[in-house]
Amino acid sequence: MGALGRFFKDINKNKAMLIMVLPATLWFIFFSYLPMAGMVIAFKEYRYSRDGFLASIIQSKWVGLQNFKFLFSTNDAYIITRNTVLYNIFFIVLGLVIAVAMAIMLAEITNKKLAKVYQTGMFLPYFLSWVIVGYFAFSFLSLDKGVVNHMFSWFGIDPVNWYSDPTYWPIIIVVVFLWKSVGYNSVIYLAAIMGIDKSLYEAAMIDGANKWQQIRNITIPMLTPLITILTLLAIGKIFYADFGLFYQVPRDSGTLYSVTNVIDTYVYRGLKSTGEIGMSTAAGLYQSIIGFVLVITSNGIVRKFNKDNALF
Amino acid sequence: MIRKKRKFMPALTLMLVMSIVLSACGGGKNEGEGTAEKPVELIWYTIGTPQKDVDKVMKEVSKYTAEKIGVTIKMNMIDWGDYSQKLQVMTASGEAVDIMFTSSWAFDYVQSARKGAFMQIDDLLKEHGQGIIDTLDPAFLEGSKVDGHNYGIPANKELPAQEVWRFNKQYVDKYKLDISKATTLESLEPMLKLIKENEPGVYPFAVDKNQMPNVPYDYIIEKLPMAVSLDTKDYKIVNVLDTPEMKQALNTMHKYYKAGYIPTEAATMDSMTDVQTTGKWFSDRATTQPFADNLWSASYGYPVVSTPASDALIYNWSVMGSMQAISANSKYPEKAMEFLNLLNTDPVLRNMIDSGIEGVHYKKTSDNVMENLPEAKNYDMPTFSLGNVMLTYLNSTDPANKWEEFKKFNDAGKEAPLLGFNFDPTKVTTEIAAVQNVKEEFWAPLMTGTVDPEVYLKRANDKLKAAGLDKIMAEAQRQLDEWRAANK
């Protein structure tokens, strides 16, 4: 009874905290953990039963790891994995540096009204759907009507057939991604900077620290926990790719697949004609597991250095 | 319907019971339901932009159907782009639906039938759907069988698919061209050349990424390079990309591309709507139906003429262009079939569903001709998706012999070799996923002539082979041989 008694004592001691986590915990149970049971579909050849969903699951045939095979079976498997991971690494690193830099600049700019205007402006791309972004990219990159080729012609440079030449796309993809996401991400950092205790800066001023030293010795260290957490979370998503960015923006051009085909577009194209839920669930599970392993590993490393910065 | 033998552990049975409770499927049938006094409600999902007056019209429809067959109708419209996804989720989760639209191009009929979304209606059709059997061209029901059974009622409309060369009449007249000379892809060349030289800014041959040269083959799966020749005797499945016809067509396309007849960015263009709006095109290819020229001209706002580019052939996909199926978990399958029977045979019901309430949404100007009233904008339905189109009233602009011409067109259609055969991809889904990706990589650039087939055909074929095309073809061949043996 000792263990149980201690347990109840703990519960009682943490009563207030447990009440606080209760609403969201219930939400997670309903909207995340209950549906997770559906992951079993990844190992099934899912067929419908007229008696409802659970009956469908039970009656569907087990197929083991068959549903996962399409992710590994071809030469493309290497390309899509490489593309997904490499792009994400660039997104994480560049996104972080630029968003933090932008946030610091916005926080330092003395004219707060203008800073507000800039921040609002940077936010706008977040609202445009990838379809629309795709149109814009096209209005720049179109072979005969595009702005870029137009400008090239002024300088006597030969027009480039952008949508059939893979050379430039890694850069285009990264630029478009950053353009769309930096404004959004810098909000988080900006808020964190705003929350830093001003007395720290005052103390630094008194010590004669210049702006750059203040940023390096106060702002950045204060942002480190946030940067760590966001990076850890991003690592968990390293096997996921934004479908619209890799599908709509390159206009699904076949000649560009060597640099634009990622796991998500591969799954989409591959399952278009057969529509197997089992296989799409399998793809999702594969992405989740890899992400999970990576986060657990990197979280462990972070914990070694600083326990407070770790996720859990 | 796919039903597995039930053999599960008690714990699973408990879950099953729970699921039945959850999905509220437990309601038993009461005696005396489905009469004019106590009608049953049928839930019907169909495709199209949701219309404001659907509920209003369905109220009238329900009055009529309650009287006739003891059902009321609840229609839910799902917009074009959302339909497939929504219906897939709904059927996979076992939601209560009675009737749903399905087709070869939205909410895939064969696939969903195989997964168990629809009720098998062989017997129901005989018992409660005699009217349908009498009205429909037999090729419709025959061609829409999946593994030997019917799972849906095709709409009576144009049955075969015929390709035509379309021309912008403005330029045909200006240069006094004889379009009857256009037969093959190659025969277009002199005209394209003339336009290219004399009309800068006009696309001589408007091709987008969805287009592909018309070769005399019947595809196993749409746009996957496996097919049998149209005049096949031995039903041998070949790789279309290896055939002399395709090679020739691709060479021609590439020649046209290099000559500037084809838009430079054809391989990434989703559609030609912009060009069609401005009329800056000379020719293209399209699928036709009787009086299509009138419709095209009306919708573009300038005259369009066409001339046949292929025979009228009945394909699986042309038969399955628009169907209504009964859900596997429908509580009232007989009633649903009675309703579908009425929908396909009763002009009053069919026109009410199509055009709304007489005197509100439309008025009749003669026995079978109607005119839209202003209110029609609140009830503008896609006619072809809602059953037998040949029962619908004509518009004042339609020729009086419209439906006779449709019948003639249907009668003239020849059956494609694979009509009625549906490939079951279950055993090769892995390979199909890989082959699809390779296909998408090469298809549009090749088919639009953007790349040199001498180089890219080989590359594409090598990659297709590596992805497992041969295995799919072998499996398809096996199924096809079995099917032929069973259908001799």
Place this chain on the structure above:
Amino acid sequence: MSVENVGKAKSRDFHKLTPIWNIGFHSVAGIFALLCVFPFLFVTIISFTDESTLAKNGYSLFPEKWSLEAYSYLFKAGDQLLRSYGVTIAVTVIGTVIGVVFTALFAYAISRRSFKYRGFFAFFAFFTMLFNGGLVPTYIVVTQLLGLKDSIWALILPLAVNAFYIMILRTFFSTMVPDAIIESGKIDGAGEFGIFFKLVLPLSLPGLATIALFSTLGYWNDWFNALLYINTPNLVPLQSMLMRIENSMQFIMQNSQNASLSMGVLQSMPQDTSRMAMVVLATGPIVFAYPFFQRYFIQGLTVGAVKE
């Protein structure tokens, strides 16, 4: 407002940049902002361009001919558009409030070192970021277990909590709220909830404003839940209505080879300009709401300044 001004004036005293840096920062941030705003301006111009001019000349900053056609197409829906705005606003406001409360409570609890199960609950939340059961199981829980089909709650609840926000907010709480404050609250005899509401929340305004902003944007931009759960036209939110049109246009264009389809419906479809008009209508209000959130960042600064 006056407090804000004091805070600003005060912060300016020690927060000054050298003019060169100031100009440098201004130009970098300004140019980037301009690059971001430009397409949006472009969208607005296109939405007022005449359709046939657009088809002829392509996108242009100075169209030959202007037109209100695109908007009249969208306003034809009339009361539907207004109702959709109403639904979106209601969903956004209610959802953001619920979301922020749930998120803040959970995040605060797991940010506290004294909470014995913080590790477990942090993991409990984090795990949901990576693993999910997919569309169909979620659909079943929402429609069959919770019975939310065709209800406004089906638009609110599925988006209410998000582990990502919890993780961000937890970090805010643990970096911005010094333990000393909580300890001082305890000494004053306040309960955990008292400390949370009276001491912690006021200090965490920038963090809360960020979460509220993200949550608002999430609700505002959501169209997928409506696609899944809503059939009644009266409950269709704005984005969903516009996305439906956009998706359907794409779908029909891609299936333009289909004779019956293209002949039946193509002509009634809106064109490019309407699509752009949709973006303008859907984005305009939320863009104007943005400065409102920003005020809280500034206020956060003020609180920080007053604190010492």
